[in-house]
Amino acid sequence: xxxxxxxxxxxxxxxxxxxxxxxxxxxxxxxxxxxxxxxxxxxxxxxxxxxxxxxxxxxxxxxxxxxxxxxxxxxxxxxxxxxxxxxxxxxxxxxxxxxxxxxxxxxxxxxxxxxxxxxxxxxxxxx
Numbered sequence: 001x002x003x004x005x006x007x008x009x010x011x012x013x014x015x016x017x018x019x020x021x022x023x024x025x026x027x028x029x030x031x032x033x034x035x036x037x038x039x040x041x042x043x044x045x046x047x048x049x050x051x052x053x054x055x056x057x058x059x060x061x062x063x064x065x066x067x068x069x070x071x072x073x074x075x076x077x078x079x080x081x082x083x084x085x086x087x088x089x090x091x092x093x094x095x096x097x098x099x100x101x102x103x104x105x106x107x108x109x110x111x112x113x114x115x116x117x118x119x120x121x122x123x124x125x126x127x
Contacts (some may be wrong), residue, residue, distance in 0.1 A: 012050075014059040015117045020047050020112045023060050027051050029043040030092045031057065073116040078124040084109045101125070 017023040027033045033051040040047055046062035055077055061067060077083055084099045086108070097111040108120040 006012075010055070010057075010058055011072045012057045013071070014061055015071060015073075015115070016069045017047075017060045017112065017113075017115050018069075019064055019114070020062070022051075026113050027058070027060065027092075030087070030090060030095070032086075069116040070118075072120070074120045074122055077121045077123055080109055080121055082108050083121055087111070089124045 018026055024035070028035055028051065031053070033053045033056075036050040036052050036057075038047060038049040046064075048059065048061045048063060048066070051058050051060060055088050058073075059066075077078075081099065084097065087095075094114060097109045099107045100110070102108055105125050106122045107125050110118065111121070112118050
């Protein structure tokens with residue numbers, strides 16, 4: 001009898017959003033994610049969309065049952081200092097993230113979206 005292995009892939013977080021325009025301004029214009037697709041069951045129904053940057057995929061949803069505002073995720077990046085510089089240079093009205101070295105050997109950029117969700121972009125560092 002052969003044992004099959006189950007291959008589990010990376011999760012796709014769902015963030016709750018309340019305003020399509022603000023979501024696109026933050027995630028697409030400010031954070032430079034790409035819009036992969038959008039879905040509505042009918043016109044004037046809540047939006048569900050997928051955005052991505054490289055291998056990082058996020059789902060954003062206006063559906064009340066899909067997620068809870070105030071969720072948090074951690075996204076590992078290469079060259080978090082460059083990401084931080086790019087974000088600060090944009091002088092985005094609603095976010096000026098800092099760059100923090102943690103006691104657990106990461107360099108982190110923490111940022112909140114317009115809907116209370118939190119993203120921590122981090123890079124492991126050697127001490």
